[in-house]
Amino acid sequence: MKHGKIPLIVTFLVPPLLLYVVFVVSPYLQAFQISTTDWLGYSAEANPVGLANFKALWHDDYVWNALKNNAILLALVPVFTIAFGLFFATMLSMGGRRGRAGVTGVRGGAFYRTVYFFPQVLSVVIIAALWKEAYHPTSGLINGILGTVGVSGPAWLGDPDFAFWCVLAVMVWSNVGFYVVLFGAAMSAIPREIYEAVLLDGASRWATLVRITIPLLWDTVQVAWIYLAVAALDGFILVQLMTNGGPNFSSDVIGVRMYDTAFGSETKFGYASAIGVVMFFLTLSVAVLALRVSRRERIELS
Amino acid sequence: MTALDRPVGVVVDGDRDARDARKPRPVRRERGVVNFLSHGFLLLWGALTVLPLLWMLVSSFKTNAEIIADPWGLPGALQFDNWARAWTGAHIGRYFLNSAVVVTGSVALTMLMGATAAYVFARYEFRGRQLAYYLFVGGLMFPVFLALVPLFFVVRSAGLFGTWTGLVLVYAAYSLPFTVFFLTAFFRTLPTSVAEAALVDGCGHFRLFFRVMLPMARPGLISVAIFNFLSHWNQFLLPQVLLQGDESKWMLAQGLAALSISQGYAGDYAQLFAGLTIAVIPVLVVYLIFQRQVQSGLTAGQLK
Numbered sequence: 139m140k141h142g143k144i145p146l147i148v149t150f151l152v153p154p155l156l157l158y159v160v161f162v163v164s165p166y167l168q169a170f171q172i173s174t175t176d177w178l179g180y181s182a183e184a185n186p187v188g189l190a191n192f193k194a195l196w197h198d199d200y201v202w203n204a205l206k207n208n209a210i211l212l213a214l215v216p217v218f219t220i221a222f223g224l225f226f227a228t229m230l231s232m233g234g235r236r237g238r239a240g241v242t243g244v245r246g247g248a249f250y251r252t253v254y255f256f257p258q259v260l261s262v263v264i265i266a267a268l269w270k271e272a273y274h275p276t277s278g279l280i281n282g283i284l285g286t287v288g289v290s291g292p293a294w295l296g297d298p299d300f301a302f303w304c305v306l307a308v309m310v311w312s313n314v315g316f317y318v319v320l321f322g323a324a325m326s327a328i329p330r331e332i333y334e335a336v337l338l339d340g341a342s343r344w345a346t347l348v349r350i351t352i353p354l355l356w357d358t359v360q361v362a363w364i365y366l367a368v369a370a371l372d373g374f375i376l377v378q379l380m381t382n383g384g385p386n387f388s389s390d391v392i393g394v395r396m397y398d399t400a401f402g403s404e405t406k407f408g409y410a411s412a413i414g415v416v417m418f419f420l421t422l423s424v425a426v427l428a429l430r431v432s433r434r435e436r437i438e439l440s
Numbered sequence: 441m442t443a444l445d446r447p448v449g450v451v452v453d454g455d456r457d458a459r460d461a462r463k464p465r466p467v468r469r470e471r472g473v474v475n476f477l478s479h480g481f482l483l484l485w486g487a488l489t490v491l492p493l494l495w496m497l498v499s500s501f502k503t504n505a506e507i508i509a510d511p512w513g514l515p516g517a518l519q520f521d522n523w524a525r526a527w528t529g530a531h532i533g534r535y536f537l538n539s540a541v542v543v544t545g546s547v548a549l550t551m552l553m554g555a556t557a558a559y560v561f562a563r564y565e566f567r568g569r570q571l572a573y574y575l576f577v578g579g580l581m582f583p584v585f586l587a588l589v590p591l592f593f594v595v596r597s598a599g600l601f602g603t604w605t606g607l608v609l610v611y612a613a614y615s616l617p618f619t620v621f622f623l624t625a626f627f628r629t630l631p632t633s634v635a636e637a638a639l640v641d642g643c644g645h646f647r648l649f650f651r652v653m654l655p656m657a658r659p660g661l662i663s664v665a666i667f668n669f670l671s672h673w674n675q676f677l678l679p680q681v682l683l684q685g686d687e688s689k690w691m692l693a694q695g696l697a698a699l700s701i702s703q704g705y706a707g708d709y710a711q712l713f714a715g716l717t718i719a720v721i722p723v724l725v726v727y728l729i730f731q732r733q734v735q736s737g738l739t740a741g742q743l744k
Contacts, residue, residue, distance in 0.1 A: 143564055143645055145645075146560070146645040147566055149556075150557060150559065151560050153556075154553040154554070154556065154557040154576075154616060154620075157553060157613045158575070158579070158616050161594060161595075161609060161610050161613035161614070162579055162587065163575070164590070164594060165587035165588075165591040165594055166582060166587050166590075168590035169586055169587055169589065172589060172590060225481070226482065229478045229482055230482070250486060251735070252728075253490060254489060255727075256724070256727065259670055259674075259724075259727045260674070260720065260723060261676065261693050261723075262674065262676060263674070263693040264716055264719055264720060266700070267697070267699070267712065267716055268493075268716060269492065270700060271499075271703075271712065271713070272492050272495070274511075276508065277508045277709060279511060279512070281511070282510070285512075286512060311489075323736075372585060374677070375676055379697055379700060379701075393585060397588075400589050401681065410589050411590070414585065414587075414588070417586060418582070418586045421583065
């Protein structure tokens with residue numbers, strides 16, 4: 139394969155590389171440089187200010203408030219999503235456990251997977267708009283249901299005590315189906331004989347899940363954990379469209395802070411880039427941390 | 441991920457009765473309770489998933505007065521007018537076509553660029569290959585968000601701000617990491633003997649790629665293309681930043697977001713629900729047709 143390969147390598151590699159460097163690599167690098175300036179965007183000049191933006195960030199209560207919410211998302215969204223995902227995936231691939239017949243899936247498993255997965259293919263914009271209406275205090279789905287049993291529900295997204303938790307619930311709702319399919323695919327790679335042996339030994343469903351399934355799925359769970367942690371640090375579109383951080387900043391997240399700082403009423407590009415850089419290092423350290431904490435000995439299936 | 445093709449649930453259902461007959465009664469009753477419970481939970485989550493969407497569909501046929509009076513009731517008469525209002529009045533039809541044009545371009549460009557780069561990485565030795573490959577794949581780690589502010593200026597100084605061309609190029613650029621990663625792995629799995637035979641027979645390197653390798657890589661190309669189609673079609677952040685201003689050029693996601701926000705003032709619930717339904721239907725159709733590829737493509741994307 140030697141003769142005449144150079145023209146092919148050049149024509150095949152140079153255009154993608156060029157596109158990628160211009161629109162992806164260079165913006166990432168520039169973000170670091172802009173974060174050390176006082177640039178106010180558009181025509182204004184950018185003066186180097188060193189780390190002043192980062193010092194200001196440290197004393198910015200709005201940023202801390204948003205970070206607190208991201209921390210809550212980070213602590214809860216992966217736990218709930220993975221727990222639900224594992225639970226339903228187990229039900230689907232081993233729910234139909236019948237005595238001597240061994241371990242099988244429930245009837246209609248494929249149908250459940252199809253339905254559960256569906257929110258994953260919807261745009262976040264559609265999910266946000268739909269749930270915003272579902273949470274509507276008077277014409278919404280939830281208060282409509284509550285109304286039929288005689289309970290008058292709260293204002294949900296309009297109530298600072300509820301708004302953030304409503305967004306968190308939607309985040310879990312939209313992610314669970316995906317992990318049911320992901321874990322289900324990983325479970326189907328586990329040899330049936332293992333489950334049949336465990337069943338003969340008289341293990342309960344719970345013991346089977348905790349002692350057998352989860353350890354064997356650990357690699358997949360770990361990937362899920364990292365991915366959900368990164369998603370929890372974002373949450374921008376959902377929050378911006380459902381509550382825009384309100385009421386009274388109760389559901390604010392760091393992404394909304396950054397967007398408003400850069401593209402809101404004042405275009406503080408330098409400061410916004412500094413928020414971006416902080417997010418970058420936070421995301422990176424959360425991913426590394428998740429990897430470290432969840433490290434276990436790998437079980438090889440022969 | 442091929443295991444998804446055959447759900448385990450249907451494998452042994454056939455000889456169930458024969459087995460059940462032999463089983464002692466108490467075990468059976470306990471099993472019945474547990475199976476009932478597990479089906480209960482599964483149904484509950486299924487309902488939680490479907491209910492909001494069903495509610496959206498039903499509400500899109502109601503009048504605003506009906507929606508406010510009884511959010512939970514059925515429409516008195518089917519109000520197709522809502523759909524017309526959303527399609528033309530809220531310009532959902534135009535945004536739909538805009539999105540279709542941009543996504544067609546961006547998926548085609550992504551596939552062309554991704555497949556050629558991946559093929560080179562998978563099949564040719566040259567200096568700097570590792571470096572270039574990791575430069576691409578490294579992009580998988582970083583969310584678009586971090587680059588947003590500088591990207592805005594890169595696009596603006598290239599004279600592409602507010603243009604579809606700019607959007608197509610940016611979509612393609614940000615899809616390259618996953619596309620290259622996935623397709624490189626895929627091209628590596630293809631047998632080398634066919635390519636060698638073609639070269640011996642005097643086939644040129646370019647013809648080899650387009651006439652032999654691309655057709656062989658079809659299953660992988662389809663999976664990635666669907667993955668990219670969904671992520672481009674659903675993209676909101678990039679058009680929101682790069683396509684501000686001129687409303688006639690907006691993408692569907694922007695139009696829906698604007699409709700959702702304006703509904704808060706105008707109170708036209710039915711129009712919003714109709715607009716959302718119009719946006720959901722094509723995605724639902726694509727999903728149901730390509731279900732297997734979508735699920736395996738997206739879950740493979742997770743295991744990057």
